[in-house]
Amino acid sequence: MDSPPIRKIIHVDMDAFYASVEQRDDPALRGKPVAVGYPARRGVVAAASYEARAFGVRSALPSVTALRRCPELVFVPPRFDVYRAVSRQVHGVFAEFTDLIEPLALDEAYLDVTDNRAGLPTAWVTGKAIRARILEETGLTASAGVSYNKFLAKMASGHRKPDGQFAIMPDQGEAFMAALPVTRFHGVGPKTAEKMHAAGIMTGADLKTWSIEDLSRRFGSSGPWYYGLARGQDHRRVNPNRERKSSGSETTFDEDHTDAGRIEAGVLAMADEVWAWCEKTGARGRTVMVKIKWADFQQSTRSQSLASLVDSRAKLHEASLGLIRSVLPAQKGVRLVGVTMSNFASRDPTLAEEQPLILESDVP
Structure with a gap:
């Protein structure tokens, strides 16, 4: 039987999208370190220009930390209506080249150009x-x-940023992955990387020495995925109908906390990160969940489904605080808190009445 044709995939990622839009529209900001967001005590950076990134300012960084790293940082309030309009222009360009477009956010997408509509x-x-x-x-x-x-x-799209392009050919995939530290694998977070390091897996080459059975025993259902990555394999198709089920963010405190104010501040910071993603994508959900990991590593979750969409930062704050306060005062230290929004849907006034608070069972 004939082998299937090799797919031609392009990942396009706008360069410092929000900040670049602001610098484009206000020439006075060009060449300056710019952060999109608010310099409030509990604010977070939604996006940073490359000038700001040189100081270590990144998205999701607390605003106060960003200002400490870069005192000259210029904060610009976000204009998500403008970003969405520009994103529509960008996606209009994508549609000139292919119908197979999988958006990941306002500023990035996968394109399958195997069909070669443009004849290039x-x-x-x-x-x-x-x-x-x-x-x-x-x-x-x-x-x-x-x-x-x-x-x-x-992986290739970040190789020559900004305003760059990089290709990994079919005969280069395994070698590229072999030389790559696992900390740079897209989707491998600090905890997974730490677990890999503990197993002696530092690079893709190290990962490739493991059998699929051993990886499955060590990493569960992710084992076969890591086995494929070490060999430059990813069989996922570009999915134009991809829907995200939830968006969440969590943080581990430097020390365990029982103080309600500090715990609530952590929850609000995570809510801000979730809201930044919601603003970035235009997504709105009805269900809010707060996750708590205690000092003894037990976990608890509290969730609530609302009758209407969570359509403002204030509403997300209110729901998140209500949920965390259901476990306060804390009887033992809290080491981690997280906030997740889910149940994304369009606005529909005919929806059922608001559901009561759900106190889910603790998970050890």
């Missing part, structure tokens, strides 16, 4: 053409990764 000689040339059209249409730069699967295209 290679996916590399297609990527350059897409970036040129984005610049022409919006005045903004984008970076692109070109490869034969989604994971490698995503």
